[in-house]
Amino acid sequence: MKLINIVVSWLLWAQLSLCFSQESIHLTELSHASDDFIIEVTDGDLSLIDGPRDYFTVLIFTSTDIAHGCQPCEEARDIISRVSKSWFADYAESNYLAFINIDLINKPNMNIFQVLGLQTIPHIWLIPPNHSVEYGNPYKILQEGHFDFRVPKANKDEQILAFAQFLSENTQRSILVRTEEPIAKFLKTFLLTLSFILLIKKKGPSIITSTRKKTVTAWFFIGLLLFCIGGYQFTIQQGVPFIARNDKGGIIFVSGGMSYQFGIEVFVSGANYAALAISLVSLVYIGQYKVTDTSVIKNDYVKTALILVNTGVQYLLVSCLTSLILRKDSNYPYPFTKLF
Numbered sequence: 001m002k003l004i005n006i007v008v009s010w011l012l013w014a015q016l017s018l019c020f021s022q023e024s025i026h027l028t029e030l031s032h033a034s035d036d037f038i039i040e041v042t043d044g045d046l047s048l049i050d051g052p053r054d055y056f057t058v059l060i061f062t063s064t065d066i067a068h069g070c071q072p073c074e075e076a077r078d079i080i081s082r083v084s085k086s087w088f089a090d091y092a093e094s095n096y097l098a099f100i101n102i103d104l105i106n107k108p109n110m111n112i113f114q115v116l117g118l119q120t121i122p123h124i125w126l127i128p129p130n131h132s133v134e135y136g137n138p139y140k141i142l143q144e145g146h147f148d149f150r151v152p153k154a155n156k157d158e159q160i161l162a163f164a165q166f167l168s169e170n171t172q173r174s175i176l177v178r179t180e181e182p183i184a185k186f187l188k189t190f191l192l193t194l195s196f197i198l199l200i201k202k203k204g205p206s207i208i209t210s211t212r213k214k215t216v217t218a219w220f221f222i223g224l225l226l227f228c229i230g231g232y233q234f235t236i237q238q239g240v241p242f243i244a245r246n247d248k249g250g251i252i253f254v255s256g257g258m259s260y261q262f263g264i265e266v267f268v269s270g271a272n273y274a275a276l277a278i279s280l281v282s283l284v285y286i287g288q289y290k291v292t293d294t295s296v297i298k299n300d301y302v303k304t305a306l307i308l309v310n311t312g313v314q315y316l317l318v319s320c321l322t323s324l325i326l327r328k329d330s331n332y333p334y335p336f337t338k339l340f
Protein backbone atom coordinates (compact mmCIF):
# COMPACT_ATOMS: atom_id res chain seq x y z
CA MET A 1 0.00 0.00 0.00
CA LYS A 2 2.79 2.35 0.95
CA LEU A 3 4.61 1.61 -2.27
CA ILE A 4 1.53 2.51 -4.30
CA ASN A 5 1.26 5.78 -2.43
CA ILE A 6 4.85 6.60 -3.19
CA VAL A 7 4.47 5.72 -6.87
CA VAL A 8 1.27 7.73 -7.22
CA SER A 9 2.68 10.75 -5.46
CA TRP A 10 5.84 10.56 -7.51
CA LEU A 11 3.83 10.41 -10.73
CA LEU A 12 1.72 13.37 -9.63
CA TRP A 13 4.79 15.33 -8.67
CA ALA A 14 6.59 14.45 -11.87
CA GLN A 15 3.60 15.58 -13.88
CA LEU A 16 3.33 18.78 -11.95
CA SER A 17 6.96 19.66 -12.37
CA LEU A 18 6.80 18.84 -16.08
CA CYS A 19 4.37 21.72 -16.47
CA PHE A 20 7.09 24.20 -15.54
CA SER A 21 10.20 25.03 -17.48
CA GLN A 22 13.63 24.34 -15.99
CA GLU A 23 14.33 28.07 -16.06
CA SER A 24 11.26 28.98 -14.05
CA ILE A 25 12.07 26.36 -11.43
CA HIS A 26 15.65 27.61 -11.26
CA LEU A 27 14.41 31.19 -10.81
CA THR A 28 12.17 30.07 -7.94
CA GLU A 29 15.20 28.43 -6.29
CA LEU A 30 17.22 31.60 -6.69
CA SER A 31 14.35 33.67 -5.27
CA HIS A 32 14.16 31.48 -2.20
CA ALA A 33 17.89 31.88 -1.69
CA SER A 34 17.41 35.64 -1.28
CA ASP A 35 16.10 37.30 1.87
CA ASP A 36 13.39 39.23 0.11
CA PHE A 37 12.94 36.92 -2.88
CA ILE A 38 14.60 39.40 -5.24
CA ILE A 39 17.30 38.01 -7.52
CA GLU A 40 20.37 40.20 -8.05
CA VAL A 41 21.86 40.42 -11.53
CA THR A 42 25.64 40.72 -11.71
CA ASP A 43 28.07 41.31 -14.58
CA GLY A 44 25.24 42.44 -16.83
CA ASP A 45 24.34 38.78 -17.19
CA LEU A 46 20.68 38.14 -17.98
CA SER A 47 21.18 34.52 -19.10
CA LEU A 48 18.93 33.32 -16.32
CA ILE A 49 15.93 34.74 -18.17
CA ASP A 50 17.10 33.63 -21.59
CA GLY A 51 14.86 31.59 -23.91
CA PRO A 52 11.11 30.94 -23.89
CA ARG A 53 9.44 32.12 -20.70
CA ASP A 54 6.37 30.63 -19.02
CA TYR A 55 6.60 33.14 -16.16
CA PHE A 56 6.22 36.86 -15.54
CA THR A 57 9.34 38.89 -14.84
CA VAL A 58 9.65 42.02 -12.74
CA LEU A 59 12.77 43.90 -13.81
CA ILE A 60 14.02 46.60 -11.47
CA PHE A 61 16.53 49.13 -12.77
CA THR A 62 18.12 50.83 -9.83
CA SER A 63 21.25 51.91 -8.03
CA THR A 64 22.38 51.65 -4.45
CA ASP A 65 25.68 53.31 -5.32
CA ILE A 66 26.16 56.23 -2.92
CA ALA A 67 27.62 58.25 -5.79
CA HIS A 68 24.19 58.18 -7.47
CA GLY A 69 22.42 59.20 -4.28
CA CYS A 70 19.15 57.72 -5.47
CA GLN A 71 16.59 58.10 -2.69
CA PRO A 72 13.61 56.95 -4.83
CA CYS A 73 15.57 53.76 -5.56
CA GLU A 74 15.68 52.92 -1.88
CA GLU A 75 11.99 53.55 -1.54
CA ALA A 76 11.24 51.45 -4.60
CA ARG A 77 13.24 48.60 -3.15
CA ASP A 78 11.23 48.75 0.08
CA ILE A 79 7.95 48.66 -1.79
CA ILE A 80 9.00 45.80 -4.03
CA SER A 81 10.42 43.67 -1.26
CA ARG A 82 7.23 43.95 0.80
CA VAL A 83 5.23 42.76 -2.19
CA SER A 84 7.70 40.05 -3.21
CA LYS A 85 7.61 38.59 0.31
CA SER A 86 3.83 38.59 0.21
CA TRP A 87 3.81 36.98 -3.21
CA PHE A 88 6.13 34.17 -2.14
CA ALA A 89 4.15 33.64 1.06
CA ASP A 90 1.18 32.64 -1.10
CA TYR A 91 2.78 31.30 -4.27
CA ALA A 92 6.03 29.85 -2.98
CA GLU A 93 6.36 27.22 -5.72
CA SER A 94 4.17 28.65 -8.45
CA ASN A 95 7.18 29.40 -10.69
CA TYR A 96 5.02 32.15 -12.11
CA LEU A 97 6.75 35.39 -11.23
CA ALA A 98 10.39 36.35 -10.69
CA PHE A 99 11.67 39.62 -9.22
CA ILE A 100 14.99 40.58 -10.76
CA ASN A 101 17.08 43.53 -9.65
CA ILE A 102 19.61 45.22 -11.89
CA ASP A 103 21.70 47.44 -9.64
CA LEU A 104 24.35 49.86 -10.93
CA ILE A 105 26.45 49.21 -7.85
CA ASN A 106 27.71 46.32 -9.93
CA LYS A 107 29.53 48.26 -12.68
CA PRO A 108 29.18 45.71 -15.52
CA ASN A 109 25.40 46.02 -15.17
CA MET A 110 25.83 49.37 -16.94
CA ASN A 111 25.75 47.33 -20.18
CA ILE A 112 22.08 46.66 -19.72
CA PHE A 113 21.34 50.34 -19.11
CA GLN A 114 23.30 51.28 -22.22
CA VAL A 115 21.46 48.80 -24.42
CA LEU A 116 18.23 50.43 -23.31
CA GLY A 117 19.58 53.96 -23.32
CA LEU A 118 18.18 54.43 -19.81
CA GLN A 119 19.15 57.78 -18.32
CA THR A 120 17.04 57.76 -15.18
CA ILE A 121 16.48 55.44 -12.26
CA PRO A 122 14.53 53.72 -10.86
CA HIS A 123 12.37 51.86 -13.36
CA ILE A 124 10.09 48.97 -12.57
CA TRP A 125 8.93 46.79 -15.43
CA LEU A 126 6.66 43.81 -15.60
CA ILE A 127 7.28 41.62 -18.62
CA PRO A 128 4.70 38.97 -19.51
CA PRO A 129 5.59 35.40 -20.49
CA ASN A 130 6.70 34.83 -24.05
CA HIS A 131 6.86 31.27 -25.31
CA SER A 132 8.29 32.09 -28.71
CA VAL A 133 11.69 33.48 -27.74
CA GLU A 134 14.72 31.59 -28.98
CA TYR A 135 17.67 30.78 -26.74
CA GLY A 136 20.93 32.62 -27.23
CA ASN A 137 20.11 36.31 -26.83
CA PRO A 138 19.28 37.11 -23.20
CA TYR A 139 19.00 40.85 -23.93
CA LYS A 140 16.07 40.19 -26.27
CA ILE A 141 13.72 40.46 -23.31
CA LEU A 142 14.60 44.13 -23.00
CA GLN A 143 13.03 44.81 -26.41
CA GLU A 144 9.74 43.12 -25.57
CA GLY A 145 6.58 44.90 -24.56
CA HIS A 146 6.35 45.59 -20.86
CA PHE A 147 4.13 47.23 -18.27
CA ASP A 148 5.70 50.18 -16.51
CA PHE A 149 5.01 50.73 -12.82
CA ARG A 150 5.37 54.31 -11.62
CA VAL A 151 5.47 54.70 -7.87
CA PRO A 152 2.54 56.98 -7.02
CA LYS A 153 2.95 59.98 -4.74
CA ALA A 154 1.35 58.63 -1.59
CA ASN A 155 2.35 57.17 1.73
CA LYS A 156 4.32 53.94 1.90
CA ASP A 157 1.35 51.66 2.58
CA GLU A 158 -0.60 53.03 -0.36
CA GLN A 159 2.42 52.66 -2.63
CA ILE A 160 2.80 49.04 -1.57
CA LEU A 161 -0.88 48.38 -2.24
CA ALA A 162 -0.61 50.12 -5.61
CA PHE A 163 2.28 47.89 -6.65
CA ALA A 164 0.48 44.77 -5.43
CA GLN A 165 -2.58 45.80 -7.39
CA PHE A 166 -0.51 46.52 -10.50
CA LEU A 167 0.95 43.01 -10.32
CA SER A 168 -2.31 41.34 -9.55
CA GLU A 169 -4.17 43.05 -12.39
CA ASN A 170 -1.54 42.05 -14.91
CA THR A 171 -0.83 38.52 -13.66
CA GLN A 172 -4.44 37.75 -12.72
CA ARG A 173 -3.42 36.51 -9.28
CA SER A 174 -4.54 38.17 -6.10
CA ILE A 175 -1.83 39.29 -3.71
CA LEU A 176 -2.45 39.60 -0.02
CA VAL A 177 0.04 42.15 1.30
CA ARG A 178 1.50 41.07 4.63
CA THR A 179 2.27 43.46 7.42
CA GLU A 180 5.92 44.03 8.11
CA GLU A 181 6.29 41.85 11.17
CA PRO A 182 3.51 39.30 11.05
CA ILE A 183 4.65 37.43 14.18
CA ALA A 184 5.11 40.57 16.26
CA LYS A 185 1.73 41.83 15.16
CA PHE A 186 0.11 38.50 15.92
CA LEU A 187 1.66 38.36 19.40
CA LYS A 188 0.59 41.92 20.17
CA THR A 189 -3.00 41.33 19.08
CA PHE A 190 -3.09 37.98 20.83
CA LEU A 191 -1.77 39.32 24.15
CA LEU A 192 -4.04 42.36 24.06
CA THR A 193 -7.11 40.26 23.31
CA LEU A 194 -6.17 37.69 25.92
CA SER A 195 -5.67 40.27 28.67
CA PHE A 196 -8.92 41.94 27.68
CA ILE A 197 -10.79 38.64 27.97
CA LEU A 198 -9.11 37.78 31.28
CA LEU A 199 -9.99 41.21 32.66
CA ILE A 200 -13.62 40.82 31.66
CA LYS A 201 -13.72 37.33 33.12
CA LYS A 202 -12.37 38.51 36.46
CA LYS A 203 -13.92 41.95 36.85
CA GLY A 204 -16.66 42.04 34.22
CA PRO A 205 -20.41 42.07 34.90
CA SER A 206 -21.83 38.91 36.43
CA ILE A 207 -23.76 38.04 33.30
CA ILE A 208 -20.42 37.42 31.60
CA THR A 209 -18.43 35.94 34.47
CA SER A 210 -21.16 33.42 35.21
CA THR A 211 -21.45 32.23 31.61
CA ARG A 212 -19.94 28.82 31.13
CA LYS A 213 -16.89 28.37 28.89
CA LYS A 214 -18.79 25.93 26.74
CA THR A 215 -21.46 28.51 25.94
CA VAL A 216 -18.92 31.18 25.08
CA THR A 217 -16.98 28.79 22.84
CA ALA A 218 -20.18 27.66 21.13
CA TRP A 219 -21.24 31.22 20.32
CA PHE A 220 -17.76 32.12 19.20
CA PHE A 221 -17.65 29.28 16.71
CA ILE A 222 -21.15 29.90 15.44
CA GLY A 223 -20.08 33.50 14.79
CA LEU A 224 -16.91 32.32 13.06
CA LEU A 225 -18.88 29.90 10.91
CA LEU A 226 -21.27 32.65 9.81
CA PHE A 227 -18.34 34.89 8.95
CA CYS A 228 -16.78 32.14 6.85
CA ILE A 229 -19.92 31.33 4.83
CA GLY A 230 -20.52 35.06 4.42
CA GLY A 231 -17.24 35.30 2.48
CA TYR A 232 -15.01 36.95 5.08
CA GLN A 233 -11.85 35.47 3.59
CA PHE A 234 -12.75 36.79 0.15
CA THR A 235 -13.24 40.34 1.37
CA ILE A 236 -9.92 40.25 3.20
CA GLN A 237 -7.99 38.78 0.31
CA GLN A 238 -9.49 41.13 -2.26
CA GLY A 239 -9.19 44.11 0.07
CA VAL A 240 -12.72 45.20 -0.89
CA PRO A 241 -14.29 48.32 0.63
CA PHE A 242 -16.59 47.66 3.56
CA ILE A 243 -19.42 49.79 2.29
CA ALA A 244 -20.22 51.58 -0.96
CA ARG A 245 -22.90 53.93 -2.23
CA ASN A 246 -24.74 53.85 -5.53
CA ASP A 247 -25.33 56.85 -7.85
CA LYS A 248 -28.24 58.05 -5.75
CA GLY A 249 -26.23 57.94 -2.55
CA GLY A 250 -27.94 54.85 -1.14
CA ILE A 251 -25.91 52.12 0.53
CA ILE A 252 -25.29 49.06 -1.60
CA PHE A 253 -26.07 46.01 0.51
CA VAL A 254 -25.75 43.48 -2.30
CA SER A 255 -23.36 44.07 -5.17
CA GLY A 256 -24.01 42.68 -8.62
CA GLY A 257 -21.46 40.48 -10.38
CA MET A 258 -20.67 36.84 -9.72
CA SER A 259 -17.25 37.24 -8.23
CA TYR A 260 -17.53 40.34 -6.14
CA GLN A 261 -18.92 41.54 -2.84
CA PHE A 262 -18.51 44.39 -0.40
CA GLY A 263 -17.58 43.88 3.23
CA ILE A 264 -21.06 44.58 4.46
CA GLU A 265 -22.37 41.59 2.50
CA VAL A 266 -20.59 39.31 4.95
CA PHE A 267 -23.04 40.58 7.57
CA VAL A 268 -26.05 40.54 5.25
CA SER A 269 -25.64 36.93 4.21
CA GLY A 270 -24.39 35.91 7.68
CA ALA A 271 -27.57 37.33 9.21
CA ASN A 272 -29.65 35.53 6.59
CA TYR A 273 -28.05 32.20 7.41
CA ALA A 274 -28.37 32.83 11.15
CA ALA A 275 -32.09 33.63 10.77
CA LEU A 276 -32.55 30.46 8.72
CA ALA A 277 -30.87 28.38 11.42
CA ILE A 278 -32.94 29.96 14.21
CA SER A 279 -36.14 29.40 12.28
CA LEU A 280 -35.21 25.78 11.56
CA VAL A 281 -34.35 25.06 15.20
CA SER A 282 -37.59 26.61 16.39
CA LEU A 283 -39.53 24.59 13.81
CA VAL A 284 -38.00 21.40 15.22
CA TYR A 285 -38.74 22.61 18.75
CA ILE A 286 -42.40 23.38 18.09
CA GLY A 287 -42.80 20.14 16.17
CA GLN A 288 -41.73 18.15 19.23
CA TYR A 289 -43.67 20.33 21.65
CA LYS A 290 -46.05 18.40 23.97
CA VAL A 291 -49.27 20.31 24.53
CA THR A 292 -50.47 19.66 28.11
CA ASP A 293 -52.61 21.51 30.64
CA THR A 294 -49.59 23.16 32.22
CA SER A 295 -47.58 23.95 29.06
CA VAL A 296 -47.24 27.48 27.64
CA ILE A 297 -48.94 26.53 24.38
CA LYS A 298 -52.25 25.18 25.64
CA ASN A 299 -53.88 24.18 22.44
CA ASP A 300 -53.04 22.17 19.34
CA TYR A 301 -54.43 24.84 16.98
CA VAL A 302 -51.93 27.39 18.25
CA LYS A 303 -49.16 24.85 17.82
CA THR A 304 -50.22 24.13 14.22
CA ALA A 305 -50.50 27.86 13.49
CA LEU A 306 -47.00 28.42 14.83
CA ILE A 307 -45.67 25.61 12.64
CA LEU A 308 -47.31 27.18 9.59
CA VAL A 309 -45.96 30.65 10.38
CA ASN A 310 -42.52 29.21 10.90
CA THR A 311 -42.67 27.35 7.60
CA GLY A 312 -43.67 30.59 5.88
CA VAL A 313 -40.70 32.34 7.49
CA GLN A 314 -38.42 29.54 6.28
CA TYR A 315 -39.75 30.03 2.76
CA LEU A 316 -39.17 33.78 2.90
CA LEU A 317 -35.66 33.38 4.26
CA VAL A 318 -34.66 30.91 1.57
CA SER A 319 -36.19 33.28 -1.01
CA CYS A 320 -34.10 36.03 0.48
CA LEU A 321 -30.98 33.92 0.03
CA THR A 322 -31.78 32.93 -3.55
CA SER A 323 -32.71 36.55 -4.40
CA LEU A 324 -29.28 37.51 -3.15
CA ILE A 325 -27.74 34.93 -5.48
CA LEU A 326 -29.97 36.11 -8.35
CA ARG A 327 -28.57 39.59 -7.97
CA LYS A 328 -25.14 38.16 -8.69
CA ASP A 329 -26.09 35.54 -11.26
CA SER A 330 -29.39 36.15 -13.06
CA ASN A 331 -29.25 32.64 -14.56
CA TYR A 332 -29.26 30.90 -11.18
CA PRO A 333 -31.52 27.89 -11.84
CA TYR A 334 -33.03 27.21 -8.37
CA PRO A 335 -34.55 30.48 -7.16
CA PHE A 336 -37.55 30.74 -4.86
CA THR A 337 -39.62 33.92 -4.98
CA LYS A 338 -37.63 36.95 -6.14
CA LEU A 339 -37.91 39.42 -3.27
CA PHE A 340 -35.51 42.14 -4.39
Ligand SMILES: *[C@@H]1O[C@H](CO)[C@@H](O)[C@H](O)[C@H]1NC(C)=O
Pocket residue numbers: 130131132133134140143144145
Ligand atom coordinates in the same frame (compact mmCIF):
# COMPACT_ATOMS: atom_id res chain seq x y z
C1 LIG B 1 7.98 37.30 -28.04
O1 LIG B 1 9.24 36.98 -28.54
C2 LIG B 1 9.33 37.02 -29.98
C3 LIG B 1 10.72 36.56 -30.35
O2 LIG B 1 11.70 37.26 -29.69
C4 LIG B 1 9.04 38.44 -30.45
O3 LIG B 1 9.08 38.50 -31.86
C5 LIG B 1 7.68 38.88 -29.97
O4 LIG B 1 7.45 40.23 -30.27
C6 LIG B 1 7.59 38.71 -28.44
N1 LIG B 1 6.25 38.99 -27.99
C7 LIG B 1 5.95 40.06 -27.26
C8 LIG B 1 4.52 40.19 -26.89
O5 LIG B 1 6.77 40.88 -26.92
